[in-house]
Amino acid sequence: MMADEQDKPLSLVMFSGTDDKLTAAAVLAVGAAAMGRPVNLFLQYYALDAFRAGMVNADHALSPEATTAQAPVIRAHKGQHWSELLRQAKDVGEVNIQACALSMDMFGIGREDLDPIVDGIEGVAAFIASASDGQVVFI
Amino acid sequence: MTTLQIDKTIDARGMACPGPLMNLIGAIRQGQVGQVFEVLSSDEGSKTDIPAWVAKAKHELVEVNQDSGYAHFIVRKAR
Numbered sequence: 001m002m003a004d005e006q007d008k009p010l011s012l013v014m015f016s017g018t019d020d021k022l023t024a025a026a027v028l029a030v031g032a033a034a035m036g037r038p039v040n041l042f043l044q045y046y047a048l049d050a051f052r053a054g055m056v057n058a059d060h061a062l063s064p065e066a067t068t069a070q071a072p073v074i075r076a077h078k079g080q081h082w083s084e085l086l087r088q089a090k091d092v093g094e095v096n097i098q099a100c101a102l103s104m105d106m107f108g109i110g111r112e113d114l115d116p117i118v119d120g121i122e123g124v125a126a127f128i129a130s131a132s133d134g135q136v137v138f139i
Numbered sequence: 140m141t142t143l144q145i146d147k148t149i150d151a152r153g154m155a156c157p158g159p160l161m162n163l164i165g166a167i168r169q170g171q172v173g174q175v176f177e178v179l180s181s182d183e184g185s186k187t188d189i190p191a192w193v194a195k196a197k198h199e200l201v202e203v204n205q206d207s208g209y210a211h212f213i214v215r216k217a218r
Contacts, residue, residue: 033193
C-alpha cells in the first residue's frame with residue numbers, strides 16, 4: 001500500500017519462546033509493517049515451539065530476567081497477544097513468517113504441526129537472502 | 140478547538156501501544172479520500188507513532204490536541 005522502493009526489510013530471528021520476548025518481537029514486526037517495511041521472521045528453537053499448532057495461546061512463561069515483582073505486572077498488562085499483533089502486521093504489510101528447517105528437524109516436527117500463521121519452512125541461507133541489506137535482529 | 144467535520148471518531152483510550160495506531164490504519168484503509176478521522180488515545184507512543192505513520196503514508200495530520208489524560212489526533216485521508 002505504501003512501500004517505497006528504498007524501504008529495506010527488517011528481519012527478526014526469533015529464538016526465545018517466552019511470551020515477553022515474543023511480544024517484544026511482534027511489536028517490532030507490526031511497527032515495521034505499518035511503516036511500510038517488509039518484515040521477515042525466522043523461527044528458531046524455543047520460538048518455533050511457541051508457533052506449534054494449538055500452542056500459540058498457551059502460557060509460554062517469561063524470560064529469566066523478569067523479577068518476581070515484574071512478572072505479575074507483565075502478565076496483567078492489557079496489551080494484545082503477540083499472535084494478534086502478528087496477524088495485524090500481516091494485515092497492514094508484507095510479513096513473511098518462516099520456520100527454521102534445522103529447528104524443525106531438531107524437534108522432529110513437520111509443516112502440519114505448525115500454526116497456520118507460519119508461511120513456510122526455509123533454511124538459513126534463504127532467510128539471509130530475504131534479509132538482503134536490511135537489518136537482522138536476534139531476539 | 141477544531142471546526143472541521145469529523146467523519147469518524149476512534150476512541151482508543153486505554154489501548155496499549157501500538158493499538159491506537161493500528162485502529163487508525165484500519166479505519167483509514169476503509170475510508171474514502173478526503174474523510175477526516177479523529178483518534179482519542181491515552182497511549183504515550185501515539186504521540187510519536189501517529190505523526191510518523193501519517194507522514195510515511197502521505198496522509199495529513201490536521202491537528203493534535205492534548206486533553207486531560209489523552210490526546211486527540213485529527214487526520215485527513217489524503218490518497
